Amino acid sequence: xxxxxxxxxxxxxxxxxxxxxxxxxxxxxxxxxxxxxxxxxxxxxxxxxxxxxxxxxxxxxxxxxxxxxxxxxxxxxxxxxxxxxxxxxxxxxxxxxxxxxxxxxxxxxxxxxxxxxxxxxxxxxxxxxxxxxxxxxxxxxxxxxxxxxxxxxxxxxxxxxxxxxxxxxxxxxxxxxxxxxxxxxxxxxxxxxxxxxxxxxxxxxxxxxxxxxxxxxxxxxxxxxxxxxxxxxxxxxxxxxxxxxxxxxxxxxxxxxxxxxxxxxxxxxxxxxxxxxxxxxxxxxxxxxxxxxxxxxxxxxxxxxxxxxxxxxxxxxxxxxxxxxxxxxxxxxxxxxxxxxxxxxxxxxxxxxxxxxxxxxxxxxxxxxxxxxxxxxxxxxxxxxxxxxxx
Numbered sequence: 001x002x003x004x005x006x007x008x009x010x011x012x013x014x015x016x017x018x019x020x021x022x023x024x025x026x027x028x029x030x031x032x033x034x035x036x037x038x039x040x041x042x043x044x045x046x047x048x049x050x051x052x053x054x055x056x057x058x059x060x061x062x063x064x065x066x067x068x069x070x071x072x073x074x075x076x077x078x079x080x081x082x083x084x085x086x087x088x089x090x091x092x093x094x095x096x097x098x099x100x101x102x103x104x105x106x107x108x109x110x111x112x113x114x115x116x117x118x119x120x121x122x123x124x125x126x127x128x129x130x131x132x133x134x135x136x137x138x139x140x141x142x143x144x145x146x147x148x149x150x151x152x153x154x155x156x157x158x159x160x161x162x163x164x165x166x167x168x169x170x171x172x173x174x175x176x177x178x179x180x181x182x183x184x185x186x187x188x189x190x191x192x193x194x195x196x197x198x199x200x201x202x203x204x205x206x207x208x209x210x211x212x213x214x215x216x217x218x219x220x221x222x223x224x225x226x227x228x229x230x231x232x233x234x235x236x237x238x239x240x241x242x243x244x245x246x247x248x249x250x251x252x253x254x255x256x257x258x259x260x261x262x263x264x265x266x267x268x269x270x271x272x273x274x275x276x277x278x279x280x281x282x283x284x285x286x287x288x289x290x291x292x293x294x295x296x297x298x299x300x301x302x303x304x305x306x307x308x309x310x311x312x313x314x315x316x317x318x319x320x321x322x323x324x325x326x327x328x329x330x331x332x333x334x335x336x337x338x339x340x341x342x343x344x345x346x347x348x349x350x351x352x353x354x355x356x357x358x359x360x361x362x363x364x365x366x367x368x369x370x371x372x373x374x375x376x377x378x379x380x381x382x383x384x385x386x387x388x389x390x391x
């Protein structure tokens with residue numbers, strides 16, 4: 001099973017500010033009843049008002065129903081919750097064993113990836129037997145038909161292919177093509193990144209465990225004029241057990257933090273920043289001076305400089321933290337995708353067979369009519385629904 005890419009989704013309540021305040025007040029009244037600060041009658045009335053005010057919110061409605069139960073029933077529910085937590089602990093043990101099994105098979109996978117590396121780089125030419133794979137498979141026939149339907153390859157792809165001779169070693173630009181073919185990654189790659197990514201010779205994923213568990217992405221580069229690193233790494237740390245503070249969000253291992261690496265850029269070759277120059281003239285003597293300012297710019301290589309915070313340390317009520325959380329969630333999704341889909345199925349991303357077919361169908365603006373030919377949408381607000389419930 002593939003592990004989730006991030007912490008469980010939070011429930012977002014689509015309520016107005018006034019409704020939230022009313023629900024909060026009613027919940028407080030109900031909780032007060034539990035602690036004995038209110039009479040049973042007053043508490044029951046508060047529960048009734050609560051249930052009416054949250055007609056369209058199933059989660060709060062369920063909470064309101066639970067809070068209205070007799071204490072003896074709540075005691076049994078608490079026992080069920082404890083059983084549920086033990087069930088999650090058993091599930092987490094399963095994922096730990098699965099992680100250990102993946103580590104056991106990592107060396108077997110590495111042998112296959114070593115062969116792939118040598119073929120891509122041109123260090124090994126496959127034999128006829130090794131290259132004996134049918135090119136008239138169903139998937140490849142579908143791809144050929146699709147290429148014909150859209151007029152074949154694009155001009156840019158055709159021009160690039162024309163520059164490759166039959167005598168070329170390996171598969172030049174293999175990994176750059178793989179990354180650009182995947183929409184999630186391709187949109188991160190800018191024109192100034194491509195000359196560097198042509199030096200990308202391999203992408204690997206390794207697992208680690210112990211005090212911390214997770215995986216490491218390794219991007220291997222040939223010697224180049226842009227940076228001195230031979231390998232750029234990105235680590236992702238996963239939580240294997242349910243968090244006692246929010247146990248019910250557990251849905252398997254979840255990424256909660258990541259760490260990049262320092263890129264040793266050669267002078268003037270750092271594509272993650274740009275230098276802005278501004279010429280100023282002195283008002284008195286007319287003498288000129290040039291001011292320079294270094295600012296960050298979009299680049300694929302920003303991927304190796306993620307936010308340092310763990311997602312658990314962020315404050316939901318802080319707008320800056322919310323922006324960081326969004327960045328981390330996107331980063332976790334990308335890292336998980338690279339490990340699960342790109343590293344293990346690179347050749348299928350290269351040929352297009354492993355790409356999603358999201359663009360195969362176009363959205364239509366037309367609305368479907370119902371059986372009566374009526375396209376009207378009936379909107380009910382809470383007050384109207386409450387009136388219907390009373391009648």
